[in-house]
Amino acid sequence: MSIDAxxxxxxxxxxxxxxxxxxxxxxxxxxxxxxxxxxxxxxxEWCAEQLRLAGLKPEVRETGSKERxxxxxxFAHHPGPAGYKGPHVLFYGHYDVQPPDPLDLWxxxxxxxxxxxxxxxxxxxxxxxxxxxDDKGQVSTFLEAVRAWKDAAGGVPIALTVMIEGEEESGSVxxxxxxxxxxxxxxxxDVCVISDTGMPAADWPAITYGMRxxxxxxxxxxxxxxxxxxxLWGGKVPNPINELCRVLAQLWDADxxxxxxxxxxxxxxxxxxxxxxxxRLNLDxxxxxxKIGLPPEASIGEQGWTxxxxxxxxPTCDINGIYGGYQGPGAKTVIGAxxxxxxxxxxxxDQDPMEVGRAFEKWLRERTPPGCRWEFHxxxxxxxxxxxxxxxxxxxxxxxxxxANPGGKDPVLIKSGGSIPVVGMIKTLLKLDTVLMGxxxxxxxxxxxxxxxxxxxxxxGARAHANLIAEFASATSKY
Amino acid sequence: MSIDAxxxxxxxxxxxxxxxxxxxxxxxxxxxxxxxxxxxxxxxEWCAEQLRLAGLKPEVRETGSKERxxxxxxFAHHPGPAGYKGPHVLFYGHYDVQPPDPLDLWxxxxxxxxxxxxxxxxxxxxxxxxxxxDDKGQVSTFLEAVRAWKDAAGGVPIALTVMIEGEEESGSVxxxxxxxxxxxxxxxxDVCVISDTGMPAADWPAITYGMRxxxxxxxxxxxxxxxxxxxLWGGKVPNPINELCRVLAQLWDADxxxxxxxxxxxxxxxxxxxxxxxxRLNLDxxxxxxKIGLPPEASIGEQGWTxxxxxxxxPTCDINGIYGGYQGPGAKTVIGAxxxxxxxxxxxxDQDPMEVGRAFEKWLRERTPPGCRWEFHxxxxxxxxxxxxxxxxxxxxxxxxxxANPGGKDPVLIKSGGSIPVVGMIKTLLKLDTVLMGxxxxxxxxxxxxxxxxxxxxxxGARAHANLIAEFASATSKY
Numbered sequence: 001m002s003i004d005a006x007x008x009x010x011x012x013x014x015x016x017x018x019x020x021x022x023x024x025x026x027x028x029x030x031x032x033x034x035x036x037x038x039x040x041x042x043x044x045e046w047c048a049e050q051l052r053l054a055g056l057k058p059e060v061r062e063t064g065s066k067e068r069x070x071x072x073x074x075f076a077h078h079p080g081p082a083g084y085k086g087p088h089v090l091f092y093g094h095y096d097v098q099p100p101d102p103l104d105l106w107x108x109x110x111x112x113x114x115x116x117x118x119x120x121x122x123x124x125x126x127x128x129x130x131x132x133x134d135d136k137g138q139v140s141t142f143l144e145a146v147r148a149w150k151d152a153a154g155g156v157p158i159a160l161t162v163m164i165e166g167e168e169e170s171g172s173v174x175x176x177x178x179x180x181x182x183x184x185x186x187x188x189x190d191v192c193v194i195s196d197t198g199m200p201a202a203d204w205p206a207i208t209y210g211m212r213x214x215x216x217x218x219x220x221x222x223x224x225x226x227x228x229x230x231x232l233w234g235g236k237v238p239n240p241i242n243e244l245c246r247v248l249a250q251l252w253d254a255d256x257x258x259x260x261x262x263x264x265x266x267x268x269x270x271x272x273x274x275x276x277x278x279x280r281l282n283l284d285x286x287x288x289x290x291k292i293g294l295p296p297e298a299s300i301g302e303q304g305w306t307x308x309x310x311x312x313x314x315p316t317c318d319i320n321g322i323y324g325g326y327q328g329p330g331a332k333t334v335i336g337a338x339x340x341x342x343x344x345x346x347x348x349x350d351q352d353p354m355e356v357g358r359a360f361e362k363w364l365r366e367r368t369p370p371g372c373r374w375e376f377h378x379x380x381x382x383x384x385x386x387x388x389x390x391x392x393x394x395x396x397x398x399x400x401x402x403x404a405n406p407g408g409k410d411p412v413l414i415k416s417g418g419s420i421p422v423v424g425m426i427k428t429l430l431k432l433d434t435v436l437m438g439x440x441x442x443x444x445x446x447x448x449x450x451x452x453x454x455x456x457x458x459x460x461g462a463r464a465h466a467n468l469i470a471e472f473a474s475a476t477s478k479y
Numbered sequence: 480m481s482i483d484a485x486x487x488x489x490x491x492x493x494x495x496x497x498x499x500x501x502x503x504x505x506x507x508x509x510x511x512x513x514x515x516x517x518x519x520x521x522x523x524e525w526c527a528e529q530l531r532l533a534g535l536k537p538e539v540r541e542t543g544s545k546e547r548x549x550x551x552x553x554f555a556h557h558p559g560p561a562g563y564k565g566p567h568v569l570f571y572g573h574y575d576v577q578p579p580d581p582l583d584l585w586x587x588x589x590x591x592x593x594x595x596x597x598x599x600x601x602x603x604x605x606x607x608x609x610x611x612x613d614d615k616g617q618v619s620t621f622l623e624a625v626r627a628w629k630d631a632a633g634g635v636p637i638a639l640t641v642m643i644e645g646e647e648e649s650g651s652v653x654x655x656x657x658x659x660x661x662x663x664x665x666x667x668x669d670v671c672v673i674s675d676t677g678m679p680a681a682d683w684p685a686i687t688y689g690m691r692x693x694x695x696x697x698x699x700x701x702x703x704x705x706x707x708x709x710x711l712w713g714g715k716v717p718n719p720i721n722e723l724c725r726v727l728a729q730l731w732d733a734d735x736x737x738x739x740x741x742x743x744x745x746x747x748x749x750x751x752x753x754x755x756x757x758x759r760l761n762l763d764x765x766x767x768x769x770k771i772g773l774p775p776e777a778s779i780g781e782q783g784w785t786x787x788x789x790x791x792x793x794p795t796c797d798i799n800g801i802y803g804g805y806q807g808p809g810a811k812t813v814i815g816a817x818x819x820x821x822x823x824x825x826x827x828x829d830q831d832p833m834e835v836g837r838a839f840e841k842w843l844r845e846r847t848p849p850g851c852r853w854e855f856h857x858x859x860x861x862x863x864x865x866x867x868x869x870x871x872x873x874x875x876x877x878x879x880x881x882x883a884n885p886g887g888k889d890p891v892l893i894k895s896g897g898s899i900p901v902v903g904m905i906k907t908l909l910k911l912d913t914v915l916m917g918x919x920x921x922x923x924x925x926x927x928x929x930x931x932x933x934x935x936x937x938x939x940g941a942r943a944h945a946n947l948i949a950e951f952a953s954a955t956s957k958y
Contacts, residue, residue, distance in 0.1 A: 212710060216810040225772025231691060231897025234825050235795030236764075236780045236787075237773060241820075242731070242798050249728030252721070285715075289850070293704025294716060298850020301715045308715075316714030319721050320813050325800035326821060331695040331858040333823060334799050341720075342805060344812060346713050371768070371777020379810040418710030 002153035003470040009152040010144065010462050017462065018115070018127060018455060020050070021140045024095075025113040025129040031071055031096035032170040040071040040166045043095040043136075047074045047143070047164050054146040055155050056162065063167070063174035070174035071096060071166030077185065080159035086475030087393065088159040090189035090432065092422060093139035093196065094168035097131035098447045105449035118454055124202075126452045133444045137453035138195035139164060141439060141461025148466055157473035161189050171380075172422060179429050190478050191393040192426050193468070195461060197416065197438030200281055202456040203408045205401040205464065208436035209394055210312065210415035211423060213347035213384035215356040216320075219364060220340035220375040221247075228335040240339040241324040243369040248341060250367065251317050255303035258317045258345070260359045266350045270313040273389060277413040283308050312415035316346045340375075346417060349386030354378070382424035387433045389413060392479035397435045400467035404460055437464060481632035482949040488631040489623065489941050496941065497594070497606060497934060499529070500619045503574075504592040504608040510550055510575035511649040519550040519645045522574045522615075526553045526622070526643050533625040534634050535641065542646070542653035549653035550575060550645030556664065559638035565954030566872065567638035569668035569911065571901060572618035572675065573647035576610035577926045584928035597933055603681075605931045612923045616932035617674040618643060620918060620940025627945055636952035640668050650859075651901060658908050669957050670872040671905050672947070674940060676895065676917030679760055681935040682887045684880040684943065687915035688873055689791065689894035690902060692826035692863035694835040695799075698843060699819035699854040700726075707814040719818040720803040722848040727820060729846070730796050734782035737796045737824070739838045745829045749792040752868060756892040762787050791894035795825045819854075825896060828865030836860070861903035866912045868892060871958035876914045879946035883939055916943060 010017070029043035030036040041060070048058040056076040064070030074095070080088075100110035108114045110130035118124035127137065149156045163186070165175055179186060199206035223240045224233075253259050285307035286296040301310035310316070324339025326332035345356050357378040364374050387394050394413075401411040423434045439461035445451045489496070508522035509515040520539070527537040535555040543549030553574070559567075579589035587593045589609035597603035606616065628635045642665070644654055658665060678685035700719040707716065732738050764786035765775040780789035789795070803818025805811035824835050836857040843853050866873050873892075880890040902913045918940040924930045 214710075214812065216812070218810075223773065223777070228771060229897060230797050230799055230823060231693075231825060231895070232790065233771075234790075234797045234823075234896060235793055236789040236896075237768065237771070237777055238779055239797050241801050242796075245724045245798065245801070246728045246731070249725045252725065289716065292707060292712075292716070294702065294850045298702070298716055300717055300849050310715040311711065311713075314714055317721075318709050318713045318718050318814055319724065319804065320709055320811060321804035321806050321815070322720050322724070322801055322818065323806045325798065327800050327802045331697075331821065331823070332799060333693065333695070335797055336800070339801065342810065344709060344713075344810070346710060370779050371773045416710070417713060417715075418708060 003467065005152040006148045006466045007463060009148045010459070010466060014459055017140070017144045018458065021137055021458070022113040022127060022129070024136050024140065025127070025131050026111055028111045029096050029131070029166065030099050031167050032099060037071065040096055044072045044074050044164070044166055047095050047139070050143045050147065051076045051162060053150070054143070055150040056146070056160070058162070063178050073166065073178055074162065074164040076162040078156055078160040081155065081157055084157070084159055085477055086158055086472040087190035087478045088161065088188050089472060090161045090163065090186060090192045091142055092192055092194050092426070093142065093164045094135045094166065095139065095164050096166040096169050097134070097136070098169050100130045100449070102449060107450055118456065125455045127455065128450055128452045130451055132451050133440045133453035134446045134451065135168065135196050137458055138439055138461065141195055141458060142465045144462040145465030145469060148462070149469055156469065158469055161186060168422070175422065176425055176429070179425065183429065186430055189430070189432055192432045192434040194420070194423070194434055194436050195438050196420060197436045198440035198442060199438065200412060200414070202441060202454050202460070203405065205405050205411045205460060206414045207394060207397050207401070207411060208416055208438060209387045209389060209413050210349065211385040211419050211436070212315070212417050213351060213353055213424060214344060214381040214419050215347060215353035215360070216342070216344040216379040216381050217357055217360055218340065218342050218377045218379060220338055221369070221372055222338045222375065223372050224337050227337050230333040230335045233335055237335070238369045238372050239335045240372065241336060243372060244324065244339045244341060247364065247367045247369070248319060248343070256300065257302055258315065260356070260363050262359060263315065263356065266352065267315060268349050268386065270309065274313070274413070278308055278312070280412055281308070281414070311417035313348060315348050315351055318344055318346070320344050347384045349384045351384060353381040353383055357381070382419055382421045383428065385420065385423035385427065385434060387435065391433060393433060393435050396471040397437050397468055400471050401437070401464050403467045404463035437468070482946060484631040485627045485945045486942055488627045489938070489945060493938055496619070496623045497937065500616055500937070501592040501606060501608070503615050503619065504606070504610050505590055507590045508575050508610070508645065509578050510646050511578060516550065519575055523551045523553050523643070523645055526574050526618070529622045529626065530555045530641060532629070533622070534629040535625070535639070537641065542657050552645065552657055553641065553643040555641040557635055557639040560634065560636055563636070563638055564956060565637055565951040566669035566957045567640070567667050568951060569640045569642065569665060569671045570621055571671055571673050571905070572621065572643045573614045573645065574618065574643050575645040575648050576613070576615065577648050579609045579928070581928060586929055597935070604934045606934065607929055607931045609930055611930050612919045612932040613925045613930065614647065614675050616937055617918060617940065620674055620937060621944045623941040624944030624948060627941070628948055635948065637948055640665060647901070654901065655904055655908070658904065662908065665909055668909065668911055671911045671913040673899070673902070673913055673915050674917050675899065676915045677919040677921060678917065679891060679893070681920060681933050681939070682884065684884050684890045684939060685893045686873060686876050686880070686890060687895055687917060688866045688868060688892050689828065690864040690898050691794070691896050692830060692832055692903060693823060693860040693898050694826060694832035694839070695821070695823040695858040695860050696836055696839055697819065697821050697856045697858060699817055700848070700851055701817045701854065702851050703816050706816050709812040709814045712814055716814070717848045717851050718814045719851065720815060722851060723803065723818045723820060726843065726846045726848070727798060727822070735779065736781055737794065739835070739842050741838060742794065742835065745831065746794060747828050747865065749788065753792070753892070757787055757791065759891055760787070760893070790896035792827060794827050794830055797823055797825070799823050826863045828863045830863060832860040832862055833857070861898055861900045862907065864899065864902035864906060864913060866914065870912060872912060872914050875950040876916050876947055879950050880916070880943050882946045883942035916947070
């Protein structure tokens, strides 16, 4: 059976595989820094070459405009073998990386990847470099799988579209236009696969089947047209800070539930099956809180839900910033003319960011303090991502992970409280579900100095992608 | 009768009087700016010379330390005539002025005083310069009165101590130590008189018999020991901004009364006599609000009290500044490690600033969100100033004002929502009540470009001080 040959080949070339990843990591493709524009292109071309070696016909496509060019996107179509009946897969990833600052905290230079013991004195190794896991390392698990299919079985046996962008770490500013411009090509896909998430442990694979969405608003409450002397005016006119606090405090009830009318109407129920999956993780809230300097009693949130359910299953509201009046040292007896806050809502399926933003604005206007006025902006955001547990693509990924980790722990279904905006974009523009099959660990130091990727995770990822391709290749329908 | 001679002399030398004031105004005694230290001394010496011409024996006394010298204080004792039975008066004022910035908004240079028509094309004049009213002009009303007593009647007929400082506009930083160091001398006084307040109109004198005190606190709420990703943590740990808003919003009840336990316990009742005085002013809240860009419905405050009562008779609580999380442009999905606010309480007699600060701190600690901790500071502040309406010194001042303004409106008893810290200092350290007999108008542009003082007010002030001296001179006891 060809998958066995593919897995044997992966096993035999593990050293070469990590060598290739280290080559890619040497290219400082920092997308936010214009002086690395050439490096970004180099990283894109390196990636295209890998796809070419896997038998695909990649292109390095331009993004942005002539006036404001973006970093290129590596794009490839692969029709699959004649008579292929399974689903057409869109693989998305990114070759750009976060800036390496602060440089002085790196134990080795960020763009000179090194192998270190996974644990001092213990077995296994890790690769340390900027981008080791986010996302070059994770994308490489896919690249190694398709190369192994080519080399061991003559070709990639599924219909595949690959889209590797270079601006994920700088807001994917050109991705939406790119997807719109290439919608006809991209719409051939039946499902999207991304490797940019994590798993509970190196020997415990996971599928992330839900991410929270985001509605991010900014509100400014205006009162007098000037700053006022708090002695001469205090107590007889609206103080926008007083009033803002009084209004925003009403966002939560005594059970810490968000009070916007209808806020929970679209929230999907968490099933007993889901809870059972999460209980398998045996998470220790006290240990998690300790890492950020909080005692066990700081485990607070919506009444009736556990620590992890509050992150994965429940929407929430946070004030991410607040400002008004005098902020310098000492005392100033002023009543500011205005006060503002950045208020965001983390959303779960099937909440809609624009709907929540509108509800919040309406709610604020109903609470306008006498003589005041609101200024309201809705900043960036995105819908929640969610794949039903019984989705066949997800079930295929679970089978692939199981086969990639023989004798190991059964894959677990997890969620994340964060957002991957591209998941929402792909859902909205292309109507595709995304399977998030990621191989990072919590301690990989993503975006921080000494970012690393365990080779155990890297190799598991390559085997998983190889198996997932086999799953789809043997499908007799698109599911 | 000698007061008539004094008033005649004042009348006959009105031109000279304003000429003297303009001399003083030419000295740029900006106390906050070290490069004007010499000018401050010059202004002090100019003032001492005026007191010398009035027959007093002034000294220019040093303040501060050798390492950190302050601006000098003009100090004079005058025993009064042999057999004087009336009260010993302490007159306080200040010769320093605010910086003149922004310079480009001045219609004439701030330290080149000019006379302009009081109203374009109308009768009367005003002097325009930095310090015209605050406080050189107001102090000059006193200086002119004592000089006229000397010149027309041979001497000032009361026991008098004069203390004119040079740091009022920079926080009176050396005054407390000065008063403590000269306590024995100063404690001879029975009452303090200050001219640094206002009146409703140029032909309508007033006594300010109450100022609010101040308790100014800063609170910082700490949660995690680092900023957190709002996706991964939002909803399951305390967000210090959310929590701070929830706590601070409880500072007021639905009637906008401050909820600190015992907060109103020491608040003196407002009498029907006081309310009657204030009604005479016929204040128009809508007009006052319009000047600061607010509609009539912005007249909000403690339930059951009028616009002016809320400023003059009632304590209040204002958040003067608030900060936390991300304040830059756009969106950042962060949960800050801490959030802070500057919270001040304007107090009325007989509330105590330290007691209110302690009550606030206790109140906060009773509301500490789980896993969080408060950092609490009490900044500067001061007790409320209040003189009972039936206080004989105050009644003497009312009679003096009445005589200074024959045929004009009866003096009115007003308060102010602001604070003059020196009033509290004099009450606390010397146990003296202060009679605030001031001659400024609301539109005098105190601290702003084109500060001015109406000559009608200036001359009224001089007559008032002359009459007040006569009042005390004829007293058969210290009251």
